[in-house]
Amino acid sequence: MSILGRYLRRITKKDIKEYIIIMIGTFLLASSFSLFFIPHEMVIGGVAGLGIIVLSFGEGLGLSIPVWLTNAALNIPLFVIGFVVLGAKNLIKTAFATTFYSVALYFTDMIPAVESDLFLAAVFGGIICGVGLGLVFRCMATTGGTDLAANILHKFIRHISIAKLLFFFDAIIIGLGLYMFGATKTMYAIISIYIATKVIDYVVEGTGRAKAMYIISSKPGEISDVILNDLERGVTALSARGLYTNEQKDVLMCVVSSKEVVKIKDIIYEIDPNAFVTVAEVREVLGEGFKSISGV
Secondary structure, eight states: OOHHHHHHHTOOHHHHHHHHHHHHHHHHHHHHIIIIITTTTOOOSHHHHHHHHHHHHHHHTTOOOOHHHHHHHHHHHHHHHHHHHTOGGGTHHHHHHHHHHHHHHHHHTTSOOOOOOHHHHHHHHHHHHHHHHHHHHHTTOOOSHHHHHHHHHHTTOTTSOHHHHHHHHHHHHHHHHHHHHOHHHHHHHHHHHHHHHHHHHHHHHOSOOEEEEEEEOSOHHHHHHHHHHTSOOOOEEEEEEOTTTOOEEEEEEEEEOHHHHHHHHHHHHHHOTTOEEEEEEESOOBSTTSBOSSOO
């Protein structure tokens, strides 16, 4: 039985859910290109960005080479090489995402472009692109292209990270966009890249931000009792030793919502005004009292 056949036999409801999310993500990604980036000639990197350059170059020669066709044509040889170098098992979701992405580019190309200036196109294109890519990345897949090329090349050039190789490929494509379309559109494209990167972080890592509080006090028991009983938040005691005093102490650590920080600081001040408190930003919290750790 083929690798694909064995994979299909083991597919679960969670896998089906992920494939649906990948379809939604690639459709949003394709929409960002068809509605904003392609009409405004903003090259943000990737094979689809290269497709914008090919489209413009082809029009100059009287040819019509749609972005979806360039995306599909360039990814086919990449997948053949990837199959040999990386193995089929690691490419199943990416193959699905890339195929559906090309299909989505084909259909979204039929939607009339959104009439807007370059700034609005950069902002909304970046947001939609970021949401789409974030959903795909969250399912442990990519849309092929420069991501796949970087992974393949990394197998032969181990001393250079995948991130640096990806940056190298995308920088070349953005540089070609600069040559073809000028500095203004390229600068707006960079704004889009920045926005998309931030949105990807929110989608992949979550928006349920919280605060981690570290409390050093001579009265850890009293403070922890109030947090546990009054606020009903968990507290963990970390054993620590002050190097200046050489004194052993418990450092209290608790993760709370942003609005609870003020309450806890008031509680600490009432019990021990000399306590030392550190408040740190937490990107995402999974578990009891916050977001469930299960699911996609």
